Amino acid sequence: MGRKITIEPVTRVEGHGKVTIQLDDAGNVAQSRLHIVEFRGFERFVQGRPYWEAPVLVQRLCGICPVSHHLAAAKALDVIVGAGTGDGLTPVGEKMRRLMHYGQMFQSHALHFFHLASPDLLFGADGDPAIRNVIGVALEHKDLAVQGVMMRKFGQEIIRATAGKKIHGTGGIPGGINKNLSIAERDEFLKGADPLNIDKMIEWSQAAVDFFKGYHAQNKDYIDNFSVFPSSHLSLVRKDGAMDFYHGVIRCIDADGNKLLDDIDYQDYYKHIGEEVKSWSYMKFPYLRKLGMENGWYTVGPLARCNTADFIPTPLAQKEFEIFKAYTNGKPNHMSMHMHWARLIELLHSAEVIKDLLNDPDLQKDNLVVKGTKQKEGVGLLEAPRGTLFHHYRINDNDQIEMANLIVSTTNNNEPMNRGVNFVAKDIFTGKKEITEGMMNRVEMVIRAYDPCLSCATHALGQMPMELTLVDSNGEIIDQMRK
């Protein structure tokens, strides 16, 4: 008799979703799906609002990386106020935004690795769920837990200094920024009491990368073979191919590393990327138009960025990047658990960029805003912690938004996450009669590797429950487990 397994809630991810796995009579996985089950509708209710409200309004999609939405919207509105397509701001305008954004990348990556992902590595996929969580990390690996908390705090303080608040600030305004960085604020980060200074953050970031590499060396089989499947990868890269989280051109490579898109101005994103709607999820499925809905899916995020970028423009991260690339002989890396590795290299890169920016005297300048000839439409892209984020707005003659389209990082990863779930499901559920907690956790782990933000992705709200349901091939529920 066939069975259907439902995992709800999916835990230690941002947002709310569930997984269903359909097993046939022989116990083989017939179908698996990651369902995103809540809906908010930001694209609709932003209509009619004045355009300058968008960076502050739309960032309320999320409390984890609202800076991404804040700045992607601000970049789109830069175009609308005639300040250029993302790189036309004054040096202080662009660099303050960069500082805000890299501060956010730093805190978000630290949060994910230390709070959400590390329990699986420290206690194992089959570890006792009672301790396989951030509290368990705090009790048994106090140094790591403290580092996680303090690194997140440092990143959040960078955001506060640039955006006005740690969460949902107002720093980015159309055409620039509303404040510069005072010498006193700068020195807090450069010379702050241990450990809250940038040198310690770089040291701890390097240690986090080393921790992962050490773990990898001990657990190669698990890290290298858990959910490996070929995928295209998409991200922004700087014009010269460098990794850049704030601005660049669209590049997409196929599973072998061939460039499917390169040097694409993101104002034209819609010519290259479409979105498909499916009845069983509130999350849309983006795809490359040239490959169509079936084959045009792609992965975004840390792994994609490390696959698409030619180099990282800071020395310590570049050194780690070279080791990372050498591991796959320069070919695209498709190992899901290597997303953690890539994320930690980005953590280190973010810390290095923050230090460079803090030492840049442009941050104390006063020419904060640029404006030119107003346009009716603008697109803003950046690399959010979870991947490429698209904001697109059109306004009417009265300065009201009449159209908004958001393709959120996790939305881009919809198909890869579904494939990852399918890969793991086939690997661990096939022919098994009994569901164990560890089996369910492995399904969650592949989702967790993407650090998905399901709230953002559906533009939805809620907790992130996971439920496993077994149904037979007639759709009758046989068994159900909830977490």
Place this chain on the structure above:
Amino acid sequence: MSDIKFTIDGKECTAKSGQTIVEAAKANGIYIPVLCHFDGLKPAGTCRICTVKTGGRFMAGCTTPVAEGMRIDNMTPEIEDMRKQIIEMLFVEGNHMCPVCEKSGNCELQALAYRYKMMVPRFPFLWPKREVVANAPKLYLDKNRCVQCLRCVREIITTDGKNVFAVKERGGKTTINMDEKLAAGLSDDMAMRAMDICPVGCIIRKEVGYKVPIGQRKFDSKPIGSEIEGR
């Protein structure tokens, strides 16, 4: 004019003849909250947030002249709770989305809500459907946030004496309306004045939103009323 002697919450005060209770209290370093009142404008007495008790009766402090020997109750629990109720009613009666409103930090209604520690209104939200008027070139009128204080009606007048803002309908249907042609002719300074005099985020000067960073806004570091109480 001779000095008038009176008390507020037992404190002996003096005032000039003709001063209202709100003006006299301010001159004596005592804060009585106001929302519709604005220094220099003829009092309207529309919001009642300045309600005080004297001679056993509740009076609007902004419209009632102070009189010799008056014993005024201002900060009693009864009056303070009435004021808090008024603030709560204003919140539920409109659509006030402080988290995204560009007047946040400069909004007197929000500042009063903080002063009175309003957490959740005791009244149900009405979620009225309100109009947004966006076709004037300099001003944006978001009626979701209007508290009908009439400050704009009293203050924003064209150089040839015409009102740019006016009241339409009565009672619960009352709305403030903007003459878009007259609004289009306002100078930049007068358009900015319209935004500044609005105690909430109803009248917005276009394209200036969020330019003042968090931390430097009017009420970020100085709670409403502290400018009077701290003197």
